[in-house]
Amino acid sequence: MPVDAEKEITKLYRALHSAQDEIGKTFYRWRQVAVEFAGADANPQDVALRAAEVFGKDIGKSILPRMNWLKGEEGFMMILGKALAGLWNTDGGRATAEKGENPGEVFIKCSRDPWPSWAKQFGVPMEEVALCRERMYQAVLEDVSVFMNISLKIELQKAIPRGQGETILRLYKAE
Amino acid sequence: MAKTLFEWDYSEYPGAKSYPHLFKPIELGNLYVPNRIKYAATEENLNGLDGLITDSGVEYMRQRARGVVGGLCFMQGVFMDEAGKGQGYVGQAAAWDDKFIPGLARIADAIHGEKAIAGFQLMDCGRVGAVEVEAGHGPSTVPQRLRIFKPMVEMTSAEIKEMIQQHVDAARRGIEAGFDAMEISGIVGYLISNFISSYTNRRTDEYGGDIRGRMKAVVEIIQAVKAVCGPDIPVGIRLCSEELLDDVRGNTLEESMETYKMAEEAGADYISCTLGWQESIYPVISRDIPMGNWVHLAKRAKEHVKIPIQMAYRMFKPDLPNEKIGANELDFWEICRSMIADPLMPKKVLEGREEEVRHCVACNLCLARLFRDAPMTCYINPVCAHEANPEFADPAAAEEEKEIMIVGAGPAGLECAAIAARRGHEVHVYDKRDVIGGTLNEAKNAPYGDDELWTCIEYQQVMCEKAGVTFHLGTEVTAELIEEKMPDSVVLATGPVYSKIEGSGGDSAKLVNLLDVMTGKAEVGEKVIVWGNRKPGIGCALHLAKQGKKVTLVGKDKTAGFDVNPSFKWRYMIYMRQNGIVIYNDVDIEEINDEGIVVKSFDGYRWPVNCDTIVVSQREPNESLKKVVQSEGIELFVIGDALIPRNLSSAVHDGYRIGMRI
Numbered sequence: 001m002p003v004d005a006e007k008e009i010t011k012l013y014r015a016l017h018s019a020q021d022e023i024g025k026t027f028y029r030w031r032q033v034a035v036e037f038a039g040a041d042a043n044p045q046d047v048a049l050r051a052a053e054v055f056g057k058d059i060g061k062s063i064l065p066r067m068n069w070l071k072g073e074e075g076f077m078m079i080l081g082k083a084l085a086g087l088w089n090t091d092g093g094r095a096t097a098e099k100g101e102n103p104g105e106v107f108i109k110c111s112r113d114p115w116p117s118w119a120k121q122f123g124v125p126m127e128e129v130a131l132c133r134e135r136m137y138q139a140v141l142e143d144v145s146v147f148m149n150i151s152l153k154i155e156l157q158k159a160i161p162r163g164q165g166e167t168i169l170r171l172y173k174a175e
Numbered sequence: 176m177a178k179t180l181f182e183w184d185y186s187e188y189p190g191a192k193s194y195p196h197l198f199k200p201i202e203l204g205n206l207y208v209p210n211r212i213k214y215a216a217t218e219e220n221l222n223g224l225d226g227l228i229t230d231s232g233v234e235y236m237r238q239r240a241r242g243v244v245g246g247l248c249f250m251q252g253v254f255m256d257e258a259g260k261g262q263g264y265v266g267q268a269a270a271w272d273d274k275f276i277p278g279l280a281r282i283a284d285a286i287h288g289e290k291a292i293a294g295f296q297l298m299d300c301g302r303v304g305a306v307e308v309e310a311g312h313g314p315s316t317v318p319q320r321l322r323i324f325k326p327m328v329e330m331t332s333a334e335i336k337e338m339i340q341q342h343v344d345a346a347r348r349g350i351e352a353g354f355d356a357m358e359i360s361g362i363v364g365y366l367i368s369n370f371i372s373s374y375t376n377r378r379t380d381e382y383g384g385d386i387r388g389r390m391k392a393v394v395e396i397i398q399a400v401k402a403v404c405g406p407d408i409p410v411g412i413r414l415c416s417e418e419l420l421d422d423v424r425g426n427t428l429e430e431s432m433e434t435y436k437m438a439e440e441a442g443a444d445y446i447s448c449t450l451g452w453q454e455s456i457y458p459v460i461s462r463d464i465p466m467g468n469w470v471h472l473a474k475r476a477k478e479h480v481k482i483p484i485q486m487a488y489r490m491f492k493p494d495l496p497n498e499k500i501g502a503n504e505l506d507f508w509e510i511c512r513s514m515i516a517d518p519l520m521p522k523k524v525l526e527g528r529e530e531e532v533r534h535c536v537a538c539n540l541c542l543a544r545l546f547r548d549a550p551m552t553c554y555i556n557p558v559c560a561h562e563a564n565p566e567f568a569d570p571a572a573a574e575e576e577k578e579i580m581i582v583g584a585g586p587a588g589l590e591c592a593a594i595a596a597r598r599g600h601e602v603h604v605y606d607k608r609d610v611i612g613g614t615l616n617e618a619k620n621a622p623y624g625d626d627e628l629w630t631c632i633e634y635q636q637v638m639c640e641k642a643g644v645t646f647h648l649g650t651e652v653t654a655e656l657i658e659e660k661m662p663d664s665v666v667l668a669t670g671p672v673y674s675k676i677e678g679s680g681g682d683s684a685k686l687v688n689l690l691d692v693m694t695g696k697a698e699v700g701e702k703v704i705v706w707g708n709r710k711p712g713i714g715c716a717l718h719l720a721k722q723g724k725k726v727t728l729v730g731k732d733k734t735a736g737f738d739v740n741p742s743f744k745w746r747y748m749i750y751m752r753q754n755g756i757v758i759y760n761d762v763d764i765e766e767i768n769d770e771g772i773v774v775k776s777f778d779g780y781r782w783p784v785n786c787d788t789i790v791v792s793q794r795e796p797n798e799s800l801k802k803v804v805q806s807e808g809i810e811l812f813v814i815g816d817a818l819i820p821r822n823l824s825s826a827v828h829d830g831y832r833i834g835m836r837i
Contacts, residue, residue: 001766003773003783012780064320068422068456143318149377149424 020092028122045128052132056139073104081106081171104173111166130159177202178407181290183209183245189527194493196500204409204444212246212521214239215511216296218264219551226269228278233285234562238518240289244525248291250282252298252360255341260312263300265548270345276352283353294356295349297342301366313369315377320454339395346400357404359412364452374425386430390437397441409444416448416472419455432479445483448476461746462537462624467495474504485509493524515541516556530637534630539742554824555631557831570835573598577663582652585613587815587826588668589635594834596642607651613670617693621714622721654803664810671794671816680767689792700787707793708735713747720754727757738822794820
């Protein structure tokens with residue numbers, strides 16, 4: 001039976017987006033559970049940020065085997081930036097890493113992000129989404145910084161509600 | 176005058192004439208060593224989980240001591256802290272208390288029983304340690320690159336002093352146990368190397384900073400251990416001559432050589448020259464690295480220090496170390512994996528029995544086992560780690576002499592034949608080919624060092640001939656032949672059969688056999704599918720990619736190289752990527768058509784892959800002759816790929832086990 005390329009690609013495309021959708025929603029389902037267990041006195045945003053930190057720490061461990069200083073500082077920063085953008089793409093976003101004007105500066109730009117929509121479905125303030133992304137990346141960089149013996153920082157520069165427009169984070173090496 | 180422990184005279188041995196530099200004496204400090212051979216300290220996970228020595232550990236060492244024919248024989252490195260932070264292997268020997276001395280003494284006695292020099296090694300595994308506890312210790316808290324290792328906690332100055340004292344206390348226990356030489360392990364990511372490397376030592380106190388600061392703890396250890404050892408026990412250290420950690424900003428080559436000079440100044444009596452860390456991204460000792468690739472590092476080390484330099488690392492045969500020692504570019508031939516594969520290797524060299532050496536094939540299965548908390552084993556030496564079991568180590572003569580027909584002269588059949596014949600059976604090996612070796616005749620043509628696998632066949636051939644095995648090459652075994660010969664036992668070692676493709680087009684002219692491709696008999700187009708993602712398929716894919724073909728590897732296993740041990744598999748993955756080989760795992764071939772094939776994934780996705788040729792490397796058990804033998808009421812054994820297609824190791828181990836029981 002000949003392969004119907006359109007059918008096969010459509011099947012794959014749907015499966016990928018369903019999986020991404022479930023990953024996002026699962027995060028918010030667990031967020032509900034965690035907030036319930038944290039009790040009435042806890043700030044739900046703190047709970048979510050703590051989760052982002054735990055995610056980032058673990059993701060950082062996966063990144064370490066690929067860290068390579070032999071490509072020089074600019075090359076290293078670009079590889080790291082691409083890894084962070086790639087992570088966002090896996091989560092369903094459309095992100096790229098672009099070289100900044102200063103040496104060792106990389107901008108991670110996301111032009112489409114499904115996470116604010118999922119947050120809205122679960123009644124979560126959308127600004128939390130951008131803060132969680134920033135916190136997760138900061139946690140990724142903690143181990144990378146110690147491992148490479150340099151101080152890496154990332155900061156949120158622009159966040160767009162509902163993921164429309166462009167979200168920008170600046171990755172740089174602090175002196 | 177140097178202290179002599181045992182008298183050895185090699186003058187009458189042929190090996191001493193062929194390799195005169197290997198069998199000439201040297202002094203290590205104040206100790207006379209009659210030759211230049213050293214069994215390097217090697218973990219084997221054979222001791223108790225409590226760090227106590229076992230019978231298996233003692234017998235393992237006794238064999239290696241016999242092998243060094245009077246040279247240095249070092250037991251595995253001991254961990255020295257009760258907390259177990261320095262313990263890197265579940266079966267690592269311990270020396271953190273006097274209660275370990277009697278067990279350690281058993282090893283020293285076993286080595287002395289073979290008139291060899293007993294070496295004791297102090298090894299805190301540092302960054303590679305804490306195998307049984309939550310966190311390890313080191314100069315700084317640098318995260319682990321590999322998840323299998325535990326997180327690190329920075330040592331305080333007091334803890335560093337305590338660690339130095341632990342080395343002294345353990346050295347004293349080694350001496351009390353009767354050891355003659357002392358060694359400090361500072362290699363591959365263990366604690367000493369953690370202190371030395373700029374990658375893992377970020378301290379700003381007296382134990383950090385520049386290379387002199389990073390060496391301070393090491394210098395203090397050498398001096399303190401020297402003090403407890405006295406003038407008659409030489410103290411050596413294993414140090415990295417090149418860390419291969421440039422990608423994470425490790426030490427420079429110049430810094431590494433500085434460490435050698437500082438070790439010498441501190442009083443070290445010799446240095447064992449090593450390279451690479453377990454975290455290095457470069458291969459160092461796998462089969463794809465040419466023999467003798469690193470020996471120039473020993474020469475460089477000798478240009479920086481005056482004390483003797485020892486080295487191992489891809490020197491499996493005696494000619495190269497003999498030459499380098501003669502040229503004063505090396506002082507000692509260290510041996511590790513080669514004596515795992517054949518504990519008596521140097522002894523056989525000395526006795527002029529080189530052809531009886533079972534050579535290591537540099538697969539690193541031994542290391543892979545250690546990191547998975549399993550006892551040492553060897554890919555091609557079935558006796559390794561069974562030395563304490565007489566059934567394995569020295570199979571008894573057969574109670575009843577049998578006439579045995581072995582069908583297949585591959586590694587399984589030859590191994591079985593040699594052992595069974597040695598035990599007194601009359602063994603006949605048949606093969607339809609005109610040559611021995613089975614499918615290794617083709618497998619040895621794969622790139623990246625697979626020609627070394629053939630040493631296994633060379634060894635087996637010699638052992639079969641010495642045991643009196645009769646060969647019937649170019650003779651296909653049929654039902655009629657079995658009926659005519661009516662042997663007492665038949666061992667089927669026929670190798671596998673190659674799978675048929677179930678989907679439509681399974682009889683396509685595009686299909687060719689793996690063996691024909693590897694010998695150049697089959698015509699292969701420019702776009703090739705290799706069907707079967709285990710080692711034979713990988714070897715074939717690389718063989719064809721090297722010829723410039725566009726190769727796609729397609730197989731049913733979830734990952735390619737399921738039958739390759741993890742310590743080597745990563746090399747194949749890199750080589751396949753470098754050679755542009757596309758891999759589809761966990762898939763089946765649904766259809767073969769004019770353009771190529773249709774691949775179907777386990778979850779139902781389908782896609783076409785164009786090709787001119789499909790190489791079949793997917794294998795299945797070989798059932799032929801089984802019923803014939805059973806119907807005649809003859810005792811039957813099936814071994815190697817004929818039983819279940821696996822790897823060379825399984826073939827050799829199957830052959831040995833049946834050979835010793837039949």
